[in-house]
Amino acid sequence: MVSDAVSEAYFPHELRPREAHEPERSVDVAVTVVGQLRIARIGWGAEVAVRSDHPGAYGINVPLGGVLETTVAGRTVVSTSGLATVNPPDMPSDITRWSSGCTIVGVKIARDLVQREAVRISGDTDAQIPGQVDLSRPEAASWFRLVRSVATQPADDPLLANPLVADQLAASLTDAFLLAALPGPEAVGAPRPRIVTRVLDAMRADPARAWTAGDMAEVAGVSVRRLQEGFREYVGKTPRECLTDLRLRGVYDELAAGASDSVTDIAIRWGFTHSGRFASAFRKRYGLTPSQVMRET
Template sequence: MSRLRRLRLPGDPDWDAASDAVSDAYFPHTLSPRVAGSTAADVDVGVTVLGPLRIARIGWGAEVAIHSEHPGAYGINVPLGGVLETCVAGHTVVSTSGLATVNPPDTPTDITRWSDTCTIVGVKIDRDFLVREVSRVTGQADAEIPDQLDLRAPEGASWFRLVRSIAAQPDDDPLLSNPLVAEQLAGSLTDAFLLAALPDDPSDRQMPRPRIVTRVLDALRADPARPWTAVDMAETAGVSVRRLQEGFREYVGKTPRECLTEIRLAAVHDELRTGGASSVTDVAMKWGFTHSGRFAAAFRHRYGVAPSQVLRD
């Protein structure tokens, strides 16, 4: 998380300056230090913005209380340590490492205890964007989002790994400033969150899974460079995202995303081997790879050599 864009505070910030910085990075709020004489000297705040979603890192360095109504967006607070005690819609949610508190939009919320050792990763998702993704992921018009998410469960852990991976991109990564890439990453993060937060829906168990798998694999092979999301693949199959993933696990032993990566790697390998490519980066981006480091590692794992070596040979 160290590559989140850190916001600069004055050399000797007071609580008002620190609160303003956090409001700009995450949500407007009212701040109340809980210990007399505490200072804002150790406040740490940074943010990565992806269109309708942003990822913030916030540490106050002192025990505080916060009031916010989270206007227009969901706020998912993940403590990296310490204790986060929140009164959400009249009842208390206590989150420590491995748990996340989900704050609904436009709802009075009080963090009654944000301990001095608690730094959070906060994920802010625009309400309308999340509602749209709920419909695409579940096929339902709405869904009840729980007030706490278990990040120790497989789907919760997978979502948080994705959050940290995206937030760890270099500050000057041009891809994050590309609106289309930002929207795609925001969609992937939101879909992964919904898969972790919402219960399974048995309504789409009827379609034979081999047909689901075949239909999606055919679509991926026909257009591997398309910026596929999990929702796009599920819509191609006519089932929910969760059902699609279960079908691939059962009949392929891999996720749809892993299959897409293999198809793209093969396309890159073939193009590099023909000798017509001028740049590994250009070819990788052409076939849908937006992260050069992960692409190079995946290519070497798959073919045992660096992509640049295939281009030279």
């Protein structure tokens, strides 16, 4: 049954058609596995109701169109395009209406990964994730763009097949979601320059490391939000932007020095794993392609 394929791709569930059209004949399902996280695209092509307990993982459902009505613990959440419904793990969720025109991007994140990253993000051992996230907010929109970008990667992408890279990417996606979903804590003292210095020194020492926001915060000994506040106040950039600047400068210096390695090898050595994004960032920064810099030396 196609419903079984959806269960395997996302969550085990009970499907109940709400109209005469048979959803099994027109289901649309695709999945991208990223370590302890997976991204699924699901559309039934008919109006249905779905029940799931979401065992062991959070399920974040983002409608690309149509209507998704979900009831959890007596509370009903109605999401349309631009809103995400968050289903907690190990708790019955009833999607009482999944409209025929509704295709979702569903993000499944292991409960343990969310709990670990939530502590690193907020410093709170009992962070409460809301039942709905507004994707029009900048941080949430950025997270969803990243989700959709990862979902376009081919199934045989060697990077996703690498367990270390996949785990780091899953952590980055989880961090980005939590930054978008968790309410900002009250400020507790002003961030200090040493917070920024520690992280910059660590990034300079190991620029090719697959840094996540949680990794950077751990080095600084603060939450991710406090780290970001410190960078905004003392650098005027995010930690991620500083890391990209550091990596681009390293690549440029090697190319300008006449390094014998290929552009791809040098970029990978400095932590760039996506050639297209690297080339675009390099040209935007220096006004030249990496190959042009190499030829001019």
